[in-house]
Amino acid sequence: GAGVSQSPSNKVTEKGKDVELRCDPISGHTALYWYRQSLGQGLEFLIYFQGNSAPDKSGLPSDRFSAERTGGSVSTLTIQRTQQEDSAVYLCASSSLWDIPQGHTFGSGTRLTVV
Amino acid sequence: AQSVTQLGSHVSVSEGALVLLRCNYSSSVPPYLFWYVQYPNQGLQLLLKYTSAATLVKGINGFEAEFKKSETSFHLTKPSAHMSDAAEYFCAVTLNQGGKLIFGQGTELSVKP
Numbered sequence: 001g002a003g004v005s006q007s008p009s010n011k012v013t014e015k016g017k018d019v020e021l022r023c024d025p026i027s028g029h030t031a032l033y034w035y036r037q038s039l040g041q042g043l044e045f046l047i048y049f050q051g052n053s054a055p056d057k058s059g060l061p062s063d064r065f066s067a068e069r070t071g072g073s074v075s076t077l078t079i080q081r082t083q084q085e086d087s088a089v090y091l092c093a094s095s096s097l098w099d100i101p102q103g104h105t106f107g108s109g110t111r112l113t114v115v
Numbered sequence: 116a117q118s119v120t121q122l123g124s125h126v127s128v129s130e131g132a133l134v135l136l137r138c139n140y141s142s143s144v145p146p147y148l149f150w151y152v153q154y155p156n157q158g159l160q161l162l163l164k165y166t167s168a169a170t171l172v173k174g175i176n177g178f179e180a181e182f183k184k185s186e187t188s189f190h191l192t193k194p195s196a197h198m199s200d201a202a203e204y205f206c207a208v209t210l211n212q213g214g215k216l217i218f219g220q221g222t223e224l225s226v227k228p
Contacts (some may be wrong), residue, residue: 004158033215043205043218056215062197088117103149103207106158 004107012113021077021110025094030077038088082114117142117208121219129227134193136222139208148189149207201226
């Protein structure tokens with residue numbers, strides 16, 4: 001696609017429910033990243049994919065968080081048993097891995113509210 | 116370990132005045148540096164990047180930044196602020212082409228008429 005697409009744009013869920021957030025990166029971008037943006041914590045790295053593998057998942061805050069990427073394209077971030085502290089904007093980004101760093105191209109984010 | 120510090124969580128300027136947003140980094144090797152802008156309810160948009168070529172980098176919307184190794188700084192400037200520049204600005208660093216970005220805490224820019 002022309003840009004990074006994220007869905008849904010907004011999600012309200014009840015505490016304890018599972019949620020899935022989707023990211024469709026720019027076609028041909030081999031690197032995909034998930035970040036979380038919240039008022040108290042700023043922009044935090046969650047996980048990075050190179051192709052379908054995740055060489056760096058050091059930012060996942062707990063084992064309730066997981067992510068996968070299939071076909072070197074779409075990625076899904078899953079949060080199980082959501083808690084109120086999971087409320088944040090989840091941003092996906094992609095980049096072309098083999099060039100001099102061009103910076104990430106970000107999607108518009110998914111705003112997650114846990115009630 | 117890499118880190119980024121943005122001095123001033125909020126900066127207010129008058130329309131037409133100079134914009135200066137400060138960013139200092141900490142890195143054991145030469146980094147790659149970026150400035151992003153975020154408008155309300157939108158994702159981040161790349162303003163400009165430093166990748167070890169020219170130390171003075173020009174970006175979109177009239178912004179530029181200068182990499183100063185001796186000061187470990189990468190401050191963002193614009194000679195004349197427009198109302199449309201009001202947004203949040205983030206400085207970020209990475210060490211390699213595949214690496215995650217480490218962001219500063221952001222600076223909210225307000226522009227007064």
